[in-house]
Amino acid sequence: MNNSSSIGKILVVDDEAELKNILVEALTSQGYQVAGFTGGEAALAALRAEAFDVLLTDLMMPGIDGIALTREGLQIDRT
Numbered sequence: 844m845n846n847s848s849s850i851g852k853i854l855v856v857d858d859e860a861e862l863k864n865i866l867v868e869a870l871t872s873q874g875y876q877v878a879g880f881t882g883g884e885a886a887l888a889a890l891r892a893e894a895f896d897v898l899l900t901d902l903m904m905p906g907i908d909g910i911a912l913t914r915e916g917l918q919i920d921r922t
Contacts, residue, residue, distance in 0.1 A: 849876035854895040856886040856912060858904040866899065883907025890919045 853875050857863040860881050867879040878895070880886040883906055890898075898916050902909035 850874045851896040852876045852894070853878075853897045853899055854886060854889060855879040856881075856883060856898070856900040856904070856909070858882065858901060862901075883909075883912040886912060887915055887919075890916050894920060 850873075853870055855863055855866045855870070855877060856879070857866065858881050863879045863881055867877045870877045878889055880889065883900075883904060886898075886900070887907070889895075898913060900909040900912050904912075907915070
């Protein structure tokens, strides 16, 4: 991990920007390194670019929904 004080790296995805921002802020304040996105496509690009410990996603989103995002994420990182 890039941030030595981070206790884990979380990817947050929610099409409602306000909810995404609240989750990102809350998790960051607890010491996690957090990246947040409002769409599945951008989240997949992030998963391809770097490793995350946890994917926290909304299930119902336009475009790529949370289930499809999780499935595609597992194809990118099976660990």
